[in-house]
Amino acid sequence: MIELDGARAQAAFAEFRADFDSAVPAADLVATAGYFAVACETGAVPPLTLDDKDLAVAPEDTRERVRAVYDRLGRLGYTPLHSEPTSDWRELRPAFSEFQREAGLCSGGRVCGELTLADWRALQEIFDFETPMEGPRWFSGDVPRPALERATRLRLSVFGFGRAPRADDWRPTAESMAAFAEVAQELELTDGPLPPALTPEFAATLFDHDALVAQIAARTAPLPASAHVRDFLVCLAKVELWLHGFDIAPDGNPALTVRTFHAGRHGRWSAEPSPVANFIVRACEDVFADPAATPPPRRPEEIPERVPALLAALERLRRDAETRTADAARDSTALIGRLQEKLDAEPRLWARIRDVGRKLTGALFDGVKRAVAWLARFFAKAVDWTVNALANAWRAVYHFMGSAASRLRRALRTFSAGVDFFTARLVTDTAGQIACAKSVDFDLRVLVDERATADEVRAFGVGLRQRSRALAIACRMIRLVATAVRGALCGATATIGGFVPLLLGLASAYSQIRELDRLLDCCGAELDAAAELRCR
Amino acid sequence: MANDTAAASKKGFEGIIDSIKNTVTDVSSLEVMTFRGTITGNVNGEYEWKDLLTQLKADKGKLTLALATVVDLDSDTRTFIADEAPPQWIIDVHTAAVASGLEARRAILELVTNSVRTLVSPAGK
Numbered sequence: 001m002i003e004l005d006g007a008r009a010q011a012a013f014a015e016f017r018a019d020f021d022s023a024v025p026a027a028d029l030v031a032t033a034g035y036f037a038v039a040c041e042t043g044a045v046p047p048l049t050l051d052d053k054d055l056a057v058a059p060e061d062t063r064e065r066v067r068a069v070y071d072r073l074g075r076l077g078y079t080p081l082h083s084e085p086t087s088d089w090r091e092l093r094p095a096f097s098e099f100q101r102e103a104g105l106c107s108g109g110r111v112c113g114e115l116t117l118a119d120w121r122a123l124q125e126i127f128d129f130e131t132p133m134e135g136p137r138w139f140s141g142d143v144p145r146p147a148l149e150r151a152t153r154l155r156l157s158v159f160g161f162g163r164a165p166r167a168d169d170w171r172p173t174a175e176s177m178a179a180f181a182e183v184a185q186e187l188e189l190t191d192g193p194l195p196p197a198l199t200p201e202f203a204a205t206l207f208d209h210d211a212l213v214a215q216i217a218a219r220t221a222p223l224p225a226s227a228h229v230r231d232f233l234v235c236l237a238k239v240e241l242w243l244h245g246f247d248i249a250p251d252g253n254p255a256l257t258v259r260t261f262h263a264g265r266h267g268r269w270s271a272e273p274s275p276v277a278n279f280i281v282r283a284c285e286d287v288f289a290d291p292a293a294t295p296p297p298r299r300p301e302e303i304p305e306r307v308p309a310l311l312a313a314l315e316r317l318r319r320d321a322e323t324r325t326a327d328a329a330r331d332s333t334a335l336i337g338r339l340q341e342k343l344d345a346e347p348r349l350w351a352r353i354r355d356v357g358r359k360l361t362g363a364l365f366d367g368v369k370r371a372v373a374w375l376a377r378f379f380a381k382a383v384d385w386t387v388n389a390l391a392n393a394w395r396a397v398y399h400f401m402g403s404a405a406s407r408l409r410r411a412l413r414t415f416s417a418g419v420d421f422f423t424a425r426l427v428t429d430t431a432g433q434i435a436c437a438k439s440v441d442f443d444l445r446v447l448v449d450e451r452a453t454a455d456e457v458r459a460f461g462v463g464l465r466q467r468s469r470a471l472a473i474a475c476r477m478i479r480l481v482a483t484a485v486r487g488a489l490c491g492a493t494a495t496i497g498g499f500v501p502l503l504l505g506l507a508s509a510y511s512q513i514r515e516l517d518r519l520l521d522c523c524g525a526e527l528d529a530a531a532e533l534r535c536r
Numbered sequence: 537m538a539n540d541t542a543a544a545s546k547k548g549f550e551g552i553i554d555s556i557k558n559t560v561t562d563v564s565s566l567e568v569m570t571f572r573g574t575i576t577g578n579v580n581g582e583y584e585w586k587d588l589l590t591q592l593k594a595d596k597g598k599l600t601l602a603l604a605t606v607v608d609l610d611s612d613t614r615t616f617i618a619d620e621a622p623p624q625w626i627i628d629v630h631t632a633a634v635a636s637g638l639e640a641r642r643a644i645l646e647l648v649t650n651s652v653r654t655l656v657s658p659a660g661k
Contacts, residue, residue: 263638421640434629442637442644446570446629447599454625461625461632462571472643488656 012038049246063087069115072127073099076150077165089115099123102146129209129243135200142200146170152198153204157252160235164252172198180206183232186224189215213240218311230254233307240314241284246290256288257523280313410520411477418474421464421467424535434460463533473519480512566607566637570630572622573599603630607638 016035067085070092074081078094086092097112097121098233099105103122106112124131126138126148138148150165152171155162162176180197184205185193189212205212216236223229231254239250239376343349421427433449434457448457603626604616622630 065545335624424645438634438637441566442641443567444569444633444637446633447573448570448602448626448629450572450574454623457629461629464629464636465632465639466641468643471640475643475647478647482651482654 028043036499039386065115066092068473069096069123072123074163075154076127076147077153077167077170078150079088099147102150103148104140104145116499120149126207127154129239133203133207135204138203139200141198144203148203149198152203152206158235158239158250159254160231160254178203179228180232183226183228186226186229187216187219188231209239212236213311214315216308216313219308222532223308237307238311241280244314244317246278246284248284280310280317284310329338364388407520411473411516414470414520415474415477417467418470418472420535421471422474427533427535429456429460429463429530430534431456436464447478467533469519469536471517476512476516476519480516483509483512511535563610566604566605566634566641568605568607568630568634569601569636570603570622570626570633571599572626573600602626605630605634607634 001090012035016031018031066087066089070079070085071081073079073092073095076099078099079092093113096115100112100119103126105119105122121131122137125133138145143491144152149172150170151227153162153165153170153176156162156172156176159180161179162173165171174196180320181194181196184190190201194205197236213236216233223233234254234256235250235252238248241248242250383462393429427438428434429452431452433452435447437445437447452460600604600618601616602618602622
């Protein structure tokens with residue numbers, strides 16, 4: 001819901017509503033455009049004018065952008081910082097308006113309170129270490145603007161001189177400015193001595209962070225053994241390391257113990273650490289230590305001697321990254337340029353490139369087509385193999401079942417012959433010329449008629465022998481059935497007695513089946529060849 | 537009366553003992569006899585050995601013992617051969633009858649002993 005501000009916006013809104021409901025063609029669009037213009041002008045709609053150039057330095061999301069402004073204004077002392085940053089621009093608008101007035105951004109009758117690209121850049125100039133500052137705009141004559149005073153106080157506090165600005169105390173103190181001027185002179189950061197006041201020269205020296213780092217990194221002379229110098233160098237190293245992605249906060253505290261967030265190491269993510277990066281990491285570990293870890297091996301007074309080398313390494317790392325980026329861009333530009341030259345020199349080159357592309361596409365398509373055909377053949381073969389395997393399995397089962405049925409039939413026939421022989425009292429041949437009487441204890445009386453031929457008598461003997469074998473096989477079958485029943489009973493009680501009896505029973509049954517099968521094979525053929533006997 | 541009952545019981549018990557003794561004696565040896573003769577009647581009826589001999593006698597058939605074999609439990613074997621040596625096929629059928637009797641009896645004995653063993657040791661140990 002847009003909050004209307006002012007009678008003009010209210011009138012524009014009423015006009016918009018009236019035209020919107022008038023049903024006149026295009027009147028609603030004209031009314032919408034008119035209302036939007038008035039609302040922007042009166043501040044009812046925040047005209048965020050950040051463009052794509054600003055996206056590199058400003059958060060893209062509106063909520064994050066408001067939070068970033070809130071953080072900067074809080075550090076500059078315009079508004080108290082809370083643990084939960086606000087993302088409501090209406091809460092932040094008074095403080096931002098004050099910043100705009102103090103920075104001289106509301107001149108020319110401009111209405112303050114809205115964040116524009118110019119406002120964001122101005123805020124970055126006095127807050128960001130990497131944004132160069134346009135000095136003259138921050139002075140009204142020789143008098144520094146209050147926003148610059150707040151930024152100076154903040155920058156000095158980051159370098160270890162004094163405290164950060166607050167809402168009721170934000171001007172830089174004379175002591176801190178004098179201390180920085182003294183350090184700048186001792187380190188020969190300027191051609192002459194700096195005045196201990198916020199002059200354009202002082203601001204240019206303080207806010208030109210890159211120049212500060214470059215001068216100290218290039219310094220070869222021995223460093224002064226001053227406490228101010230040592231603290232300043234430590235704080236400057238912290239700022240540089242923070243800017244390079246190390247988890248060392250630029251807190252303005254010259255202490256050498258800094259809490260880490262990466263398991264006791266002041267880490268910096270790098271996919272392929274270069275020797276320079278490795279050196280920086282080692283130097284960082286030399287200078288700063290985690291409070292929970294062991295103290296740094298070097299004494300505090302030795303630290304300043306290591307800071308210039310550290311800063312130089314950081315500078316080299318930054319230059320390398322910039323060089324790689326520039327090289328890549330230069331290579332791309334050169335490649336495109338050479339290609340353009342070739343195309344200009346040879347007009348048919350483009351047609352050849354298209355032909356090559358067409359052929360490449362054709363080859364690719366042909367390859368895909370071949371791959372698809374190969375997959376089709378593969379799946380067709382797989383289907384064939386599966387069908388054959390199933391058919392062979394069915395044949396095997398059918399053959400096995402047929403064989404099993406044949407063997408079962410033969411076993412039943414043999415069993416029947418054996419039982420017949422066991423129960424018979426008299427066995428004769430079909431002609432009734434040979435008889436064999438059998439008692440319970442298998443005492444035999446054989447009676448041969450004189451008219452029986454030799455072959456008939458021999459065949460009767462073979463048949464008699466065969467019947468006794470059938471009886472033996474029948475007995476084995478009974479034993480096998482008994483073993484199977486016993487095995488089944490043991491299996492039913494396997495949970496009590498264990499599986500050993502079951503396995504033994506199965507093994508015994510299997511061996512008996514094998515033996516029985518062998519006997520049936522031998523007996524079957526003889527049974528067919530033997531003479532047919534009658535058992536009664 | 538009681539004495540009569542006791543005497544009858546004693547006689548019945550002794551009869552059982554004698555029966556078992558005879559059975560054991562029968563089982564302990566295998567006896568096979570082979571006869572030759574003229575069978576004038578039909579032997580396809582429901583006959584046992586005694587009925588067959590009676591039938592043969594009634595038909596005035598002639599019966600001659602050709603071969604006889606007794607095999608004891610310890611495999612002692614005694615064989616009778618008639619004065620007039622029988623032809624080879626008679627010897628063959630006699631031998632087949634002996635082998636058949638031995639094999640059938642051994643199968644039955646094995647079945648019985650195995651069943652007894654199973655009953656004594658149901659787990660098959």
